[in-house]
Amino acid sequence: MSGPVWVLPSRAPAAGLCQGGGCALMSRSTKFQQIVRGMNQVLDVPLTVKIRTGVQERVNLAHRLLPELRDWGAALVTVGNGDILSYEDANRALQTGVAGIMIARGALLKPWLFTEIREQRHWDISSSERLDILRDFTHYGLEHWGSDTQGVEKTRRFLLEWLSFLCRYVPVGLLERLPQRINERPPYYLGRDYLETLMASQKAADWIRISELLLGPVPPGFIFLPKHKANAYK
Known part of the structure; x- marks a missing residue:
């Protein structure tokens, strides 16, 4: 270990x-x-x-x-945990006198959160930068599970589970007020480009489309339902 x-x-x-x-x-x-x-x-x-x-x-x-x-x-x-999703949340928690803080779901919604806390800023990350993070994730998955059909589909399943959290993120440049709260579910909105709109979708079919950008077409009859099975997901 x-x-x-x-x-x-x-x-x-x-x-x-x-x-x-x-x-x-x-x-x-x-x-x-x-x-x-x-x-x-x-x-x-x-x-x-x-x-x-x-x-x-x-x-x-x-x-x-x-x-x-x-x-x-x-x-x-x-x-x-304090449901930390911004550097303001982190600062507020640290002011209570604790020795440290734990980042939980916030890292699933915003894996760049640690950079924001370290640099004390909001990062208006672009859709292409977010896709690069997903690309790195799939690369690590294929490296670990293999690039054969089984490895690709194992990686895809984990990617789709992650996308079911990532879709909750609202880009900083589109927020009416900062920071976003971790339990806020964003309303439908149009992103600043097609990819940003696709990443905001609450539909599993669109998460599958993102996975196909990185891992190729899904097998015939492929179905995905996130493990947490939120009612909002279709």
């Missing part, structure tokens, strides 16, 4: 298969301790843990768990 390993007590029921393996671990101290200590013993990289503030609304547990997690062997603990 080459990086930190995360234990993620999440609110999502599927994460623990409805068997207490998600955020319920926060109220199961013995089980949680066994998992953290056990993983820490077998890993040769730092163990980091992401937790919520609590399991129930307005009943916080995190402040009690933090010193225990340190004693159990966690090298770093992240409490939730």
